[in-house]
Amino acid sequence: MQQMPSIPPDALEVHRERVAGSWNILDGGVLVAAGLPVPIAGTDGCHDFHVHGDHFYLTGMNVPGQVLAFDPDDGFTFFARMSASDDRVWEGSPPSLDTVRGWTGLERVFPREALFAWIEARRQNPIAVLGNRDILTSPAGYEVPELDELWLTEDTGRTARLAHHIAAARRVKDPAELKVMRDSAAACRAGHLRAMRMATQGMTERELAVEIEAEFRRRGARRPAYHTIVAAGRNGAVLHCTPTDKPFRNGELVTVDAGAEVDGYMSDVTRSFPVSGVFTPEQRDIYSLLLAVQEAAVNTVRPGVEFRELHLMVCVELARGLVDLGILTGAPESLVERDAHALFFPHGLGHMIGIATHDVGGYLADRQPSDRFGLKWLRMDQPLKPGHVVTIEPGLYFIEALLTDSKRREEFADAVNFDAAERLLDFGGIRIEDDVICTEDEPEVLTAGIPKTIDDLEAACR
């Protein structure tokens, strides 16, 4: 059931003004639908509901089947779901229209049955369809089953243009959003501390995931922000490893990539630590390299810094470290130019985070992801600005699929010591990830309270 939104009405009002101002439309209208629950095929159940981020950003509401509409004459109009009495038996009563007005700061709040008339009045005018587009395919779920007969004329060019503007607005987090993101980071910290304390030989990845997620919820999370990753030993080299029932063994590293959803905002943190509580000398060497590079990258988060440049800087520093460790051979810059580093760090340095874990607006509208091996999984390409919240998450992996690939072995025969790399397959992989606010000055690390130096990790594991 909907509770009072975490973002106060005056802040939601600012979101709406910012977005409507950038839309700058003179006719027609906009629909921003919340989305409908997604059925689990073959059952009478549904997947956990996820409200569309644009609808949430503008209303603070997360109730399925609701719609925010906009037109240049009336401004924003909200269509709230009023349950039938049978639904109230199963789901409880929804908030009254006045309660919704108070929560959202919206004045024009009507029962959802009025949506039909709103669309009918704009028949054959250009309409942009933002939010969840399931309103076009499942209009009955929004109580407008006659949508086809209403001659709703979507202007797809307008939809694309307006979607870009709302993504741009969502990039810069305001103080009300940052407050919630700090709460999310606090829940995330508690879960990671519990993981470090609880992990022990014989425990399974799945058992540890349960502990982490339980702690998130105790600290106010509604649910995990994404599928929790717990990966020990070789599994650490599988980038999105679903926890298995494989027991931890002393000598292995465990990588935990887990975040919490608190009041609609996400956290996303990764830490790697030893099952035994003590790093081996080899683990220390590789971990220290990654930590130094991660800390340098976090400290470089400043207005004007191009995130793609920061990613490439990290690649060069990781390549330099891998040369020192005898795994790569050559000049770090030229190794990165030919993507040799990407065998060991194939993913991007990070992404924007907010209402979504991989938040909208990562790429500027006129930039495209590269198809280069070392850049194709980079989720962000733009200059940083104050109010951006980004993850900084370099990793180092010894990935069987890449190291045993005959084409890559041929291509990088002169650059990679494959024997040395293969000896590290059991090392698996490590990643260090923090959530960082770009400010006018020093970056603020939302997740700074989660141990990441070797001393702090070994202490937290005791």
Ligand SMILES: [Mn+2]
């Ligand atoms: Mn991440």
